[in-house]
Amino acid sequence: MKPVASPWAWLALLATAVFSIGCTLHPRTAAWRERAASGSILQVVLGEGRRLFANHFFVRADVYFHSGYYPSIFDQAQKPAPTAISGTHERSQDHAQEHERQMAFLGPPRDWIERFGRHFRVTEHTHLAHGEEREMMPWLRLSAELDPQRVETYTVAAYWLRTRLGKVAEARDFLREGLRNNPDSYEILFELGRLYFENDHDVVRARNLWELALRRWSEREGRKQPGEQDLFSLEQIAVRLARLEETEGNLARAIQLLELARRASPAPAALDAQIAELRAKLSETSTPR
Amino acid sequence: MTNVIEIRELRVEYPGRNRSEPPRVAVDGLSLSVRPGEVFGFLGPNGAGKTTTMNVLLGFVNATGGEAFLFGVNVREPIARQRIGYLPELTYYYRFLTAEELLRFYARIFGIPRAETDRRIDALLKLVELESVRRRPIKTYSKGMQQRVGLAQALINNPDLLILDEPTSGLDPLGRMKVREIIQRLKQEGKTVFFSSHELGEVETVCDRVAIISQGRVREEGRVSDLVAKYRCDLERVFLKVIGYEPPSGN
Amino acid sequence: MNRVLAIAGVVIRELYRRKDFYVLFVLTALITLLLGAVNFFNDPKIVRYLKEVCLLLIWISAVVIAVTTTARQIPSEKENRTIFPLLAKPVTRWEVILGKFAGCWLAAGIALLVFYLFFAVISESRGGEGTPAPKAAAATQVAPGPQAHDDHAHEPGCCNHAPASPNPWLVYLQGAWLHWMMLAVVIAMVLFGSLIFAAPSSNATIMFIVIGGILLLGEHLNKVALRQTEPVQTILQILYFAIPHLEWFDLRDFIIYDHPPVAFGPCALATAYAAAYALLLLVAAWLVFRRKGLTT
Ligand SMILES: Nc1ncnc2c1ncn2[C@@H]1O[C@H](COP(=O)(O)OP(=O)(O)OP(=O)(O)O)[C@@H](O)[C@H]1O
Ligand SMILES: [Mg+2]
Numbered sequence: 001m002k003p004v005a006s007p008w009a010w011l012a013l014l015a016t017a018v019f020s021i022g023c024t025l026h027p028r029t030a031a032w033r034e035r036a037a038s039g040s041i042l043q044v045v046l047g048e049g050r051r052l053f054a055n056h057f058f059v060r061a062d063v064y065f066h067s068g069y070y071p072s073i074f075d076q077a078q079k080p081a082p083t084a085i086s087g088t089h090e091r092s093q094d095h096a097q098e099h100e101r102q103m104a105f106l107g108p109p110r111d112w113i114e115r116f117g118r119h120f121r122v123t124e125h126t127h128l129a130h131g132e133e134r135e136m137m138p139w140l141r142l143s144a145e146l147d148p149q150r151v152e153t154y155t156v157a158a159y160w161l162r163t164r165l166g167k168v169a170e171a172r173d174f175l176r177e178g179l180r181n182n183p184d185s186y187e188i189l190f191e192l193g194r195l196y197f198e199n200d201h202d203v204v205r206a207r208n209l210w211e212l213a214l215r216r217w218s219e220r221e222g223r224k225q226p227g228e229q230d231l232f233s234l235e236q237i238a239v240r241l242a243r244l245e246e247t248e249g250n251l252a253r254a255i256q257l258l259e260l261a262r263r264a265s266p267a268p269a270a271l272d273a274q275i276a277e278l279r280a281k282l283s284e285t286s287t288p289r
Numbered sequence: 290m291t292n293v294i295e296i297r298e299l300r301v302e303y304p305g306r307n308r309s310e311p312p313r314v315a316v317d318g319l320s321l322s323v324r325p326g327e328v329f330g331f332l333g334p335n336g337a338g339k340t341t342t343m344n345v346l347l348g349f350v351n352a353t354g355g356e357a358f359l360f361g362v363n364v365r366e367p368i369a370r371q372r373i374g375y376l377p378e379l380t381y382y383y384r385f386l387t388a389e390e391l392l393r394f395y396a397r398i399f400g401i402p403r404a405e406t407d408r409r410i411d412a413l414l415k416l417v418e419l420e421s422v423r424r425r426p427i428k429t430y431s432k433g434m435q436q437r438v439g440l441a442q443a444l445i446n447n448p449d450l451l452i453l454d455e456p457t458s459g460l461d462p463l464g465r466m467k468v469r470e471i472i473q474r475l476k477q478e479g480k481t482v483f484f485s486s487h488e489l490g491e492v493e494t495v496c497d498r499v500a501i502i503s504q505g506r507v508r509e510e511g512r513v514s515d516l517v518a519k520y521r522c523d524l525e526r527v528f529l530k531v532i533g534y535e536p537p538s539g540n
Numbered sequence: 541m542n543r544v545l546a547i548a549g550v551v552i553r554e555l556y557r558r559k560d561f562y563v564l565f566v567l568t569a570l571i572t573l574l575l576g577a578v579n580f581f582n583d584p585k586i587v588r589y590l591k592e593v594c595l596l597l598i599w600i601s602a603v604v605i606a607v608t609t610t611a612r613q614i615p616s617e618k619e620n621r622t623i624f625p626l627l628a629k630p631v632t633r634w635e636v637i638l639g640k641f642a643g644c645w646l647a648a649g650i651a652l653l654v655f656y657l658f659f660a661v662i663s664e665s666r667g668g669e670g671t672p673a674p675k676a677a678a679a680t681q682v683a684p685g686p687q688a689h690d691d692h693a694h695e696p697g698c699c700n701h702a703p704a705s706p707n708p709w710l711v712y713l714q715g716a717w718l719h720w721m722m723l724a725v726v727i728a729m730v731l732f733g734s735l736i737f738a739a740p741s742s743n744a745t746i747m748f749i750v751i752g753g754i755l756l757l758g759e760h761l762n763k764v765a766l767r768q769t770e771p772v773q774t775i776l777q778i779l780y781f782a783i784p785h786l787e788w789f790d791l792r793d794f795i796i797y798d799h800p801p802v803a804f805g806p807c808a809l810a811t812a813y814a815a816a817y818a819l820l821l822l823v824a825a826w827l828v829f830r831r832k833g834l835t836t
Contacts, residue, residue, distance in 0.1 A: 068793035074760035119806035375628035397546035
């Protein structure tokens with residue numbers, strides 16, 4: 001009898017092995033080797049494709065966040081960006097509704113096959129909670145390994161780590177790693193500042209980081225056309241820093257920052273009120289003397 | 290009494306490899322009958338159509354024309370094969386099984402009860418002298434050993450008719466003698482044996498009747514002694530004459 | 541029936557005397573265990589990625605085992621001529637087809653059992669107490685932490701948290717069962733293919749493509765069809781309704797994300813669907829095989 005099966009078995013195995021070894025070895029080698037070394041083996045092997053994979057794994061984390069309830073490329077003409085897990089920063093009710101709308105991709109079944117098939121797929125829109133968010137982490141780690149220049153991966157992972165999983169130290173290490181790979185990222189600086197401020201209550205460090213973030217922002221974004229600037233981040237950084245300065249009593253700096261935020265904000269009215277309030281406070285404290 | 294094998298005007302054509310090639314006629318109007326209790330030798334040169342005829346008897350190949358019956362049942366019916374044992378030429382049995390497992394498998398196909406199966410397997414393996422290797426996978430057997438496994442499987446259902454396609458090929462002289470002995474013993478038990486062979490010496494010793502075919506037709510048929518008397522020479526010469534071989538005149 | 545089981549027995553023996561199955565199992569186990577040893581942010585409770593990779597490997601292995609085993613059955617019987625002594629016995633060709641099917645299917649079932657047991661052990665040993673059911677009861681609202689103001693926006697009411705499965709073993713069992721039912725269709729399909737395509741390797745290749753295609757695209761063909769122009773659209777629609785929808789039998793998402801099991805009714809219906817398709821393909825195989833001349 002000829003071993004007909006073997007070539008096929010081996011081929012299939014090879015395919016899985018490549019994938020799995022990719023999954024397996026990479027995070028490990030990452031620990032072994034010095035980060036300073038120029039590019040890992042996997043990066044060299046995969047070349048530009050690694051960005052694609054990194055994105056795939058990032059989306060995978062979002063799929064996990066939704067416990068498998070996720071549109072395929074066939075479900076929608078345009079796939080939603082994996083906004084849910086990136087929704088780490090302030091998000092309004094509008095965003096929640098927008099997200100709900102985007103995720104209502106199933107619609108009524110078109111035929112009996114589709115109707116019956118719904119029994120065997122996840123059809124409920126849910127989000128991970130109660131520490132189950134940890135399940136997203138391997139994919140984010142992998143995504144960061146494949147594309148260390150993808151800043152979002154670090155900020156998102158760090159957010160979940162410190163706020164839901166109680167892993168502040170791990171979040172800090174991961175953000176530091178991100179910062180090493182992206183020294184001029186104001187996003188990571190901002191997130192790291194939040195970690196110091198919210199989790200460590202280390203006002204000095206938070207302030208330094210946020211000030212640095214602002215500087216990085218103007219270095220990187222300041223040169224761009226007004227329409228292309230990342231104003232959302234600018235507003236966030238400025239508002240946070242303003243709050244910090246306010247509680248620390250540096251009202252003048254706070255006002256300055258809020259004015260900066262106001263210029264970046266799509267809805268400056270709310271900030272106007274705050275600025276006015278701070279101005280009043282400032283004059284209150286300064287006039288008696 | 291019905292004939293054990295009855296073949297009437299059998300014709301078998303193999304389709305050509307492609308459209309333009311005409312079909313190849315392997316058996317061409319062959320008629321034959323084998324009576325109960327006979328040992329029947331089926332002779333013919335290579336490519337004469339012996340295996341093809343047997344394949345029709347066993348239902349592997351569909352006849353283009355004519356009919357064939359086993360125990361009076363048309364060979365198209367699977368039930369016709371309940372009482373026969375068959376030894377194919379050149380077969381590699383399930384090589385991952387042991388001889389014992391192989392025989393047990395075939396016994397199950399025949400629906401032989403377990404105790405009876407054990408008894409028969411012991412007896413058959415003793416008969417073909419494979420007792421010592423009964424628990425070894427068949428892939429470790431030599432060619433002659435495999436042939437003997439084949440003989441054992443042909444006998445597992447204690448058949449009334451044995452169809453053997455070149456049973457002695459690949460066997461050593463001792464093995465051939467054993468096969469001859471087995472055939473003779475079966476004859477004594479009243480079984481019918483229909484076998485093809487190129488060993489005319491052994492055919493002469495064991496067969497009651499023979500048929501010599503060539504190019505899909507029966508050229509000569511009869512009792513061995515009658516044929517020898519008719520042509521006044523031994524069976525080998527008879528065979529050569531019948532198939533039209535003229536010895537060089539110098540001889 | 542006894543004859544069918546006898547033939548099936550030989551197939552099962554063959555599979556477990558070859559190395560394929562063990563190689564695939566050891567590889568799956570090895571890869572899973574290796575992956576399990578990876579440390580992600582010092583959280584030993586992380587388990588779903590492991591479940592996903594393990595299940596993926598199980599699915600690939602099972603399809604590889606089923607397809608390669610089945611594809612070589614009848615061709616190797618012919619090549620080694622074992623079909624001749626077999627058919628010289630009083631078996632019908634339908635019994636041979638059925639026996640080969642039963643053998644491959646049962647062998648695949650045993651393989652699945654081993655694979656899923658391994659999977660269950662791995663996933664329970666890992667995340668066992670990480671996702672207890674009672675927690676889900678208190679899922680109405682997350683206690684606002686110090687950073688409540690920027691807590692995730694989807695928390696308030698708009699959607700639920702994934703309910704933890706009350707009994708993961710039930711889902712595992714269901715997943716393995718439907719997986720096995722799917723393999724029945726796959727095996728019947730390959731058996732049919734092995735009577736049509738001469739070489740087992742070409743049969744296996746075609747079947748891998750067909751099965752992979754159905755699993756990945758089968759459920760989307762109707763949506764794809766809508767975006768096509770006329771002749772293509774109708775062809776895709778016909779294809780959509782004609783193919784066996786193997787993707788239904790894939791409960792991996794339910795297992796990975798601890799969803800509650802599928803209701804009994806749809807499960808039974810899907811089982812019947814698989815049985816009907818398998819039977820259809822087996823009858824088709826028999827029709828091809830029935831009058832086929834077997835030449836030496
Ligand atoms: N599968 C086939 N396709 C086409 N032709 C075939 C096939 N099998 C046999 N033949 C032809 O049919 C004829 C009879 O072949 P068969 O095998 O019956 O001969 P045989 O008498 O058994 O010969 P041998 O003594 O060599 O075994 C030969 O001419 C052979 O070429
Ligand atoms: Mg022959």
